[in-house]
Amino acid sequence: MSSESRIRCAALRERVMSAEAAAELIPAGINVGMSGFTGAGYPKAVPGALAERIRKLNAAGEPPFRISIWTGASTAPELDGVLAEVDGIEMRLPFQSDPICRDRINTGKMDYVDIHLSEVSQYAWSGFLGKMDLAVIEVAGIREDGSLIPSSSVGNNKTWIEQADKIILEVNSKQNAKLEGMHDVYYGTALPPNRKPIMITDPSDRIGEPYLACPMEKVIAVVETSAADRNTPFKAPDETSRKIAEHILNFFHREIELGRLPKELLPIQSGVGNIPNAVLEGLDAGPFKNLTAFTEVIQDGMLKMLKSGTLATASATAFSLSPEGIAEFDNNIDLYRDKIILRQQDISNHPELARRLGVIAMNGLIEADIYGNINSTHVMGTRMMNGIGGSGDFARNGYLSIFVSPSTAKDGAISAIVPMVSHVDHTEHDVKIVVTEQGLADLRGLSPRQRAHEIINNCAHPDFRPALMDYYERALHSGRGMHTPHLLEEALSWHVRYETQGQM
Amino acid sequence: MSSESRIRCAALRERVMSAEAAAELIPAGINVGMSGFTGAGYPKAVPGALAERIRKLNAAGEPPFRISIWTGASTAPELDGVLAEVDGIEMRLPFQSDPICRDRINTGKMDYVDIHLSEVSQYAWSGFLGKMDLAVIEVAGIREDGSLIPSSSVGNNKTWIEQADKIILEVNSKQNAKLEGMHDVYYGTALPPNRKPIMITDPSDRIGEPYLACPMEKVIAVVETSAADRNTPFKAPDETSRKIAEHILNFFHREIELGRLPKELLPIQSGVGNIPNAVLEGLDAGPFKNLTAFTEVIQDGMLKMLKSGTLATASATAFSLSPEGIAEFDNNIDLYRDKIILRQQDISNHPELARRLGVIAMNGLIEADIYGNINSTHVMGTRMMNGIGGSGDFARNGYLSIFVSPSTAKDGAISAIVPMVSHVDHTEHDVKIVVTEQGLADLRGLSPRQRAHEIINNCAHPDFRPALMDYYERALHSGRGMHTPHLLEEALSWHVRYETQGQM
Ligand SMILES: CC(C)(COP(=O)(O)OP(=O)(O)OC[C@H]1O[C@@H](n2cnc3c(N)ncnc32)[C@H](O)[C@@H]1OP(=O)(O)O)[C@@H](O)C(=O)NCCC(=O)NCCS
């Protein structure tokens, strides 16, 4: 497809300019909505050009040039990285995973607002975040009528286009032209009291249109790019991931036997990373057929499952593929086109749908405590890792919430199971299953005391088990409340010990 | 209405027996579902008779007789109290507020499982809690065909009747016969993957039937009672509650002005207690008309609002009235009948509906920390107060989540605002507004550091503000992560100080 054919709208073709020229149109101090979700579909050129502009202003001793950036989720070095590096980000929401960005957040140089991904567009629509001035959106193409062919992620693009006063489009010719038709953009949302039921009863249901509507008069620039998404290399599952996957698969088999899960399971939501990919591989190797996914991102493992027939449909808001995954997708796109639906994230993560469909949510954790509270965002209680992402949308409202992690971190210096977590993202009320390579703790219907035994015995690393049990027993007999026994003066001492001695 | 006319089904009339005889039919060691929600509609006679039976067995040195009790929410001394007193409860879920029960939970003699109220019936249906053997359900009457007229709460009764092998009915002639027709029992629920959209778009929508279906062959006993619900006396709002209410009302007015709330607000959910009642009084005194409530319980304040026209409709799962409230309701029931809908709690608290309707959730807290995490269940991190109840259903999925509390407890010895909460029930991601008599902190769109300023300056008691700010400043400059600054070795020291010195 020639570059011209990606911009089929004549009026918008006239607004084509360089990334540098477009970046000049962005004033300091504003709120900017950008496309991008888990390293897919983010603008590739304008953020870099803006960073370059800021670098020059900084060097010339001009007053600080900063904008607030709202995205779908994490992006890439070409967006978060370059802008954080020049100190160009005032506030960032709702999710990030960029090392430079993270560093600025944790050194107090950038504000970060960590919001459930399903809620972001409601926040923006209801005016809770202030005015969105401008949006920078990557698309796969522009149609004759000015409507947009979404890129490899939908994220919050529908909302940003609707909310922003001005729009800069990046048309990325590297995105597969056959993405056209795979998206399902739903225009039936509203603010209360005008909301209607969302009529999806199966992950394969389509309720919207394949294109993003875009008021042409808002478009102040169109920039042509040809660059690949940030595609993280795929690592083959290690021994730890394989063991975790095995525990989860055994659990699924037992639940099916007990009649508590249908043999097609229920729609799967899977976080990104090593362990979720290992679980997907395990599912693919097993007897499962016609599973479905109702999730945020399509990983490599899901492509394999779609190809083999293990998975019938995957509904998501973005891709998150390795370079090999992208090649596989591009080469066999006709096979995948009908089986994958990309939705805006207020639908992919909608509480109504997670509850109705009965999603099985599988997400990572940083640490869990002996009572089943989960920290998935803060290292040692103070340093932001990435953010809660969509894990809360699915864990709270899904059918099963499974949290996974190796039982130790930093070569065994840190126990992922601690007396008390140093930050809570998922409360004891929301955590049904915890899995490490050591085993699986099924917390459903258990009191805190019962959970402590289950978690310590099944999930903690043997090196830390005696100390955890010792804490629990001493807390239990300390004369304090025995519902959730704790020694408050000691509850966070494992973290302090790690900080001072490098070892929990 | 004569006692006979309350049991209009001849076949079931033959199963009438004394509470003592019915209690004999309950074996030890089983799971029993009981009716009851916030002191309304719980069985009044059988639990007491069972407690008496257990007391005798205990006195005779028989082996312990214990059952597990699942209800809608809290009940009353005649149920939780008497059974806890004789050590008759093995496990209790999903909510309680009984002093004796609480004491047994906190001295390790009873297991308590604290579950989001919307999730309980899903837990039971999916078999996560094991088999329900027997249910004891209070009703207002039995119809000719054996269907049941629900009592002053619906709670989980539909689920218990469906799940239990055997059923004991208590027919309470003290309940107003005109309750008939006020309930809306929805039979369209299912387990995934068979769930359908719940077609409610307004709190006044009816989607079910006014009666509970009940397989007659399951009914092993019918017991006649005539006893009032536990009706907690109404306390006129004190100065603190009035101030909190004022802050909330000012906030509503400003949000309306800013176009962020419609002038009819959005459906209100209100926890029980002094402060929520004061807010309701404040709303009633203001310019509001045709508000709606989509909540768990109908308090005194809501009756007043319905009478004055401030409130057009109230949807709930139970009443929670004072003796004067009950008299008002009974005397003017024709006025209230059409304006109140009582639903099962998996509908009244459903995430799908809380999100769609855009509920404004107002609930109490035990303590909040400077970053906006909320503890609403655990005193000093270890002792269970009541449970999370429905607060998580509404706070996570509603439109606005407002948490309220006096800024101090125990005559000023305790600050309700602490450096770090000793337990988390509502995470920073779920808490939009915190209010004390000191003021209101609007946390929407703020980073943790910004939230700390807002909460310390607006909500903390002036006596504790300097120490909180000192903690925050020292944490910020401690060399740890600056996203959510904490001094982990000191974070819970306020609680320890209270435990050792009686003063934070
Ligand atoms: C929790 C989360 C960070 C785990 O990430 P992961 O890549 O699966 O797990 P890893 O074990 O590789 O850990 C990632 C890093 O955290 C570190 N870490 C893990 N546990 C730790 C702990 N208890 N204390 C300190 N550091 C820890 C690891 O050492 C690793 O650090 P490194 O990159 O310097 O080696 C990740 O799942 C996440 O961000 N979750 C929140 C968002 C979410 O759930 N999204 C799902 C919807 S898409």
Ligand SMILES: CC(C)(COP(=O)(O)OP(=O)(O)OC[C@H]1O[C@@H](n2cnc3c(N)ncnc32)[C@H](O)[C@@H]1OP(=O)(O)O)[C@@H](O)C(=O)NCCC(=O)NCCS
């Ligand atoms: C949090 C909750 C306990 C507050 O209850 P309340 O009656 O509004 O508040 P009060 O200020 O009267 O406090 C209740 C008790 O807790 C004590 N308390 C309050 N804050 C405390 C704190 N930080 N530390 C220790 N004790 C505290 C009070 O002193 C009081 O004790 P007392 O009964 O011995 O006097 C109550 O709202 C609750 O149970 N919430 C969870 C369930 C829920 O939100 N349901 C809503 C859906 S219906």
